[in-house]
Amino acid sequence: TIRPVRRSYYDPSSAPGKGVVWEWENDSGTWTPYDMDVGITIQRAYEKQHPWVDLSAIGFCYVIDFATMGQINRQTQRKRRVRRRLDMVYPLVSGTLPKSQSWPASPGAAAAPPVPACTCPQCLLVMSVKAAAAAGPGTSTLQPRKAAPAKPPAAPKPPVPAVGPKAPDGVAAVRGSLKPLAAQGGRRQAASTPALSSAGASGSPPGTGSGKGSRASLGTLNRSHLQRLAIAQSRVLIASGVPTVPVKNLTGSSPVNPALAGITGILMSAAGLPVCLTRPPKLVLHPPPVSKSEIQSIPGISHSCRKTTKKQAKKGKTPEEVLKKYLQKVRHPPDEDCTICMERLSAPSGYKGPQPAVKPDLVGKLVKCSHVFHLHCLVAMYNNGNKDGSLQCPTCKTIYGVKTGTQPPGKMEYHIIPHALPGHADCKTIRIIYNIPPGVQGPEHPNPGKSFTARGFPRHCYLPDSEKGRKVLKLLLVAWDRRLIFAIGTSSTTGESDTVIWNEIHHKTEFGSNLTGHGYPDINYLDNVLAELAAQGITEESLAQEKD
Numbered sequence: 001t002i003r004p005v006r007r008s009y010y011d012p013s014s015a016p017g018k019g020v021v022w023e024w025e026n027d028s029g030t031w032t033p034y035d036m037d038v039g040i041t042i043q044r045a046y047e048k049q050h051p052w053v054d055l056s057a058i059g060f061c062y063v064i065d066f067a068t069m070g071q072i073n074r075q076t077q078r079k080r081r082v083r084r085r086l087d088m089v090y091p092l093v094s095g096t097l098p099k100s101q102s103w104p105a106s107p108g109a110a111a112a113p114p115v116p117a118c119t120c121p122q123c124l125l126v127m128s129v130k131a132a133a134a135a136g137p138g139t140s141t142l143q144p145r146k147a148a149p150a151k152p153p154a155a156p157k158p159p160v161p162a163v164g165p166k167a168p169d170g171v172a173a174v175r176g177s178l179k180p181l182a183a184q185g186g187r188r189q190a191a192s193t194p195a196l197s198s199a200g201a202s203g204s205p206p207g208t209g210s211g212k213g214s215r216a217s218l219g220t221l222n223r224s225h226l227q228r229l230a231i232a233q234s235r236v237l238i239a240s241g242v243p244t245v246p247v248k249n250l251t252g253s254s255p256v257n258p259a260l261a262g263i264t265g266i267l268m269s270a271a272g273l274p275v276c277l278t279r280p281p282k283l284v285l286h287p288p289p290v291s292k293s294e295i296q297s298i299p300g301i302s303h304s305c306r307k308t309t310k311k312q313a314k315k316g317k318t319p320e321e322v323l324k325k326y327l328q329k330v331r332h333p334p335d336e337d338c339t340i341c342m343e344r345l346s347a348p349s350g351y352k353g354p355q356p357a358v359k360p361d362l363v364g365k366l367v368k369c370s371h372v373f374h375l376h377c378l379v380a381m382y383n384n385g386n387k388d389g390s391l392q393c394p395t396c397k398t399i400y401g402v403k404t405g406t407q408p409p410g411k412m413e414y415h416i417i418p419h420a421l422p423g424h425a426d427c428k429t430i431r432i433i434y435n436i437p438p439g440v441q442g443p444e445h446p447n448p449g450k451s452f453t454a455r456g457f458p459r460h461c462y463l464p465d466s467e468k469g470r471k472v473l474k475l476l477l478v479a480w481d482r483r484l485i486f487a488i489g490t491s492s493t494t495g496e497s498d499t500v501i502w503n504e505i506h507h508k509t510e511f512g513s514n515l516t517g518h519g520y521p522d523i524n525y526l527d528n529v530l531a532e533l534a535a536q537g538i539t540e541e542s543l544a545q546e547k548d
Helices: 038-049 107-111 121-135 224-238 254-271 319-324 375-383 467-481 525-535 540-547
Strands: 022-023 029-035 053-054 062-065 068-071 080-087 305-308 327-331 363-364 370-376 410-415 429-435 459-464 486-489 499-502
Touching: 022 038, 022 486, 038 053, 038 080, 062 429, 068 370, 305 467, 370 375, 410 467, 429 467, 459 467, 467 540
Parallel strands: none
Antiparallel strands: 022 029, 022 080, 053 062, 062 068, 068 080, 305 410, 327 363, 363 370, 410 429, 429 459, 486 499
């Protein structure tokens, strides 16, 4: 696969110019680096000794608190650890170069005593290419063996290096005379390297005796040959501790893919850079095929499908009547600011929008969390929200009433399949299938009357069929009924606006891997999603309310 690349310049005074890397702790407990632009923004605020930095200006709803070294989600209040790591100056370089192949060479390298040439398959291949380029088009250093069945005389074995791990058995030993790659097509794990020949190399097999001659070149290495050669190189380099670089499509259907991978390895090796071609881990999004007879319903949960319809408007209650249930009037306001309008509570509300039918100087206190606001501000905030009879404290996010969302109509299916998730080998799997069609936005959506898209549906998600997994499913059903699983907005992945997006309740969409962070194993996922559901006002008490 050929893709374009680009080179970006970063100022030496920026985070990458100084070798500073900012990372956040993911659900599996490992550290993930921020994007370069985000890291630069965080480092700039850190150097200015700001107590915190708000990333909403660059499109992320997070606040980085330098005092606690934590990342706070502005919507869910979920916290993650962050850290500042000093690395090598950008571009990051890892691994060590062999002394005999250090690059660029130091000025005194020419006076150093000669070092015996390495006899590993990769070095022989690189040297053969170099020799072929130096000899010109009229000569060839890659000597193929004749098609005759007679074996050439055995050559003495090269000296075995005193230091270094032993090559795996699957890699053919390097000898002065090697069998051609084509002759070893039947071996599964055998690989050989073209021999490097010169005028004084008596161990190399002679060329063919035909008049035209048989000039071997890299063109004689077809797809299977290059692939076996790459595997042989990888085994040797992995055994010697060289960092590996995954190369995609090494086993693709086109011969171009492994050829490019091999040429890349040759060029990097010619520059003295260590390289090792490996196959990348495989993304496993879906389980093996399951027949209808193998699908089971979930014990304790009726039906196997839920549908949502358009929102039913609540009638008969004004915003003032709704808020009266959650507030206590305050006759003597405290000497502090209203966190909605940022005016003093002892002064009238600073809200300048459509004026609610309450006096701007009235003050109320929420009964659960005791936070104090202008009544004028609370009514305006309610009118700008979902108007579903619920209220969420803007300071501590405490929910009053039953919070509902703006999820468009769709269908949710759920059942058990007879396969186990990684990390949950002791139980089967709950599969959830969400399906939401595209449509037209309603009055509760960002752009009423405008069409919206629904990409990636049906979406398949997975939970372990354990006690806690079934508990999460029951709460997800409540969230679905309250229209809190999805929303309409701008996708953080594609940047597309007016499309269906996830609504701060994370789901696992990878069945058999965890390459994207949305799969298993993840020992903290069930606890994290329970916390996210609780932030939306969905707890075990919600299950009792739904039954009532």
